[in-house]
Amino acid sequence: MPGSTSSPKRSKRRAVIIGGSMSGLFSAAFLRQIGWDVDVYEKSGVELVGRGAGITTHPELIESLIACGAGIENLGVEVPKRIELDRNGNVTGERPLRQILTSWDRLQRLLRETIDGAHYHLGHGFERVDQDERGVRVQFANGKVEHADILVGGDGIRSSVRGDVAPELQPNYAGYYIWRGAPNEADLSPKTLKEIFPYFVFYLPPQQEIITYPIAGFDNDLRPGHRRYNFIWYRVADAQTMKDMNVDERGVQHEFSVPPPLIRRDLIEQMYSDARDIMPEVMLDCVMTMKQPFITPIYDFTAPKITFGRVAMVGDAAANARPHMGFGVAKAGNDAQALARALRDHDDIDTALKAYNAERQPIGNTIVNHSRKLGTHMGVNLKTEEDRRMHDLLNSDGAMMDWIAVPNFLDAYK
């Protein structure tokens, strides 16, 4: 972080960070830059690989990656334009827009390399935090106890840190979900490779969205022939239907989503059958070559504040937008950077956390509200005249190409 000098009077300060993914690692990198000691605690007992799939990049994400020291080496695949298809696979519109599409794995690898292994602790599930004016005492499920000046909650949409300090804040189901997958480039037909693989593609049947783009292959392989094709299919399901879909292959009910290998065969077969009914040949090719399609129900929430005494929330744990802008990791980076900047600029930690909250809580709200606007395309829960107006706008010719995952959308709110 430029100008990252802390006051010589300050004693060494320390943060405990919960969550070893995007926002946790960004926080660790930016806090270390201002001279803090940091330790990251991740619940998973094994390194985080193979989660998520494609990630749209934004200028804000690139800036955060560079500023925190992770860099952007071999970040992803660049597309030259967006195209929209009709039922027959004809191109009905296009927009020139260069964009780099990366993958969750690539970002995790770049960020993970910024932290010394001695300060990254797998297999530590946060349990609770106690705090007083001197700092925090953090209790982990395995019995470990840590002390620090602040606790950073970077543990995602279902944050246990938030659950401890603000249990009333719960994510809301948006009324729709996505089927996702990433077929291998090598498995796609020559027609699919020629007509859609190089592009960011939209296919928009009524109350559905199918969005596809190329990403790196296994182990960040960017060589032609070795990449993958990110496939996202938004579909409507009311809360009861979603609950039924969250019963796994063994009959076990899951609260939020079913782990990919346990998704019921009958749901996958139904998805294939629906795809055959509505999709152009090139899209159907993607569906039929996905190795393990999985379901992500869409949730969102905002919080009236993102700091709770000496606890600061970052990334999805602070506010979670629907994924229509592809901005979650950029937000994680920007939250972490703002937190470190506030702690650098204010000697008093409590004042710094107030400044962080004042800067980032409203931006979190704006991002979530913008994602709800874009979600009106799906035509569910349209409550206001503004919702219906936005729904109609997004359903007009070519509009989705101008709104979904476009760079610099926050400029409109400045």
Ligand SMILES: Cc1cc2nc3c(=O)[nH]c(=O)nc-3n(C[C@H](O)[C@H](O)[C@H](O)COP(=O)(O)OP(=O)(O)OC[C@H]3O[C@@H](n4cnc5c(N)ncnc54)[C@H](O)[C@@H]3O)c2cc1C
């Ligand atoms: C379908 C979809 C598409 C998306 N597309 C994009 C995109 O194109 N671009 C983009 O920027 N973003 C995108 N996102 C959002 C992005 O994935 C998230 O915003 C990002 O992963 C948030 O990072 P995070 O570190 O805050 O949370 P997470 O990545 O959820 O990480 C939280 C971590 O905390 C750990 N944890 C949880 N509980 C505990 C505990 N009790 N103790 C210790 N550790 C714990 C978890 O194991 C996890 O590793 C998309 C999301 C979805 C669902």
